[in-house]
Amino acid sequence: MKKVMLNASLLLLALFLSAGAVWAQSHGHHRGGNGNPFKAIEELEAELQLTPEQEKAIEELKQETRTAYKEARKAEHTRKQSMHQSLKSELDAILTAEQTALLEARHEAKKAEAKAMREEMRDYHKQNVAPVLLEQRKKLEAKISDEDKAALVKIRAERKASRPQKDGGQKADSRPHKDELSALVQKYDEEINTLMEEIKPKREQWEKDMKTIAEANAPERTGKKGMRKGKQRSNPGFQKARFLLMDPVKGPEIEDNDRY
Numbered sequence: 001m002k003k004v005m006l007n008a009s010l011l012l013l014a015l016f017l018s019a020g021a022v023w024a025q026s027h028g029h030h031r032g033g034n035g036n037p038f039k040a041i042e043e044l045e046a047e048l049q050l051t052p053e054q055e056k057a058i059e060e061l062k063q064e065t066r067t068a069y070k071e072a073r074k075a076e077h078t079r080k081q082s083m084h085q086s087l088k089s090e091l092d093a094i095l096t097a098e099q100t101a102l103l104e105a106r107h108e109a110k111k112a113e114a115k116a117m118r119e120e121m122r123d124y125h126k127q128n129v130a131p132v133l134l135e136q137r138k139k140l141e142a143k144i145s146d147e148d149k150a151a152l153v154k155i156r157a158e159r160k161a162s163r164p165q166k167d168g169g170q171k172a173d174s175r176p177h178k179d180e181l182s183a184l185v186q187k188y189d190e191e192i193n194t195l196m197e198e199i200k201p202k203r204e205q206w207e208k209d210m211k212t213i214a215e216a217n218a219p220e221r222t223g224k225k226g227m228r229k230g231k232q233r234s235n236p237g238f239q240k241a242r243f244l245l246m247d248p249v250k251g252p253e254i255e256d257n258d259r260y
Contacts, residue, residue, distance in 0.1 A: 038062050117217035121210060129206055136195040137246040143191050148184055155181055156245055185240045192240050 041048065041058060050058070092100055144152070155177045185192070196203070 038065075113217065117214065120213055120217065124209060124213060128209070132199055132202055133243060134246060134248065136199060137243060138248040140188065140191055140195060140244075141248045144188065148187070151180065151184065152245060156247060159245070181241050181245070185244055188244065189240070192243060 038058070041050075091103075095103070141149075158177065
């Protein structure tokens, strides 16, 4: 019975994704939020004039689709793990023990290099980026309504509680209140844009500095195509949702204010 329900959920997801693709193509929308039929229904709420029965049915379908999507992601993760183990076993059967040891040593070296770069990026962010963003976030706090402040407190608490556990465990929904947060970001979008414009020169410098750090840590690659630098992500980017979730009462430490 459980297997049948899962197959039904996956079928529902396939139908939803197909519907989203068709909707996006027929309405000239790009891939992403605009290709989501549920999002489109929200945007056309006044024009559609849905009945209470239709609204209930659509909400139920939306929740079922979310569940199906999560199940599909879990299944895909399990499939990739299985493929990885299978590949490793086949390579071990082809290579000698010495060759396998060389590959494993290289893998560990790459992990160490990546960890070193993450730590350097993290230190740079903590010393240069986080304090400035926190000051801008304090300015925004004065413009947020008490009701929205309470909503943000709730979202912070629930997102913190849903973070992946160190033992590898993960709660069912790691991004609670996604729609509510998106609505708040949209509500304060103009204020956030103004605050970011005030620090535009600093943000441009952060990007340059982080690009330099990434290039300095990028390992040289060798092979049939010759030596070249590995591609590294250097743009620190900016997420309005993360900025809005920053707690202006806390310090700029990443552990407290940059993991929502």
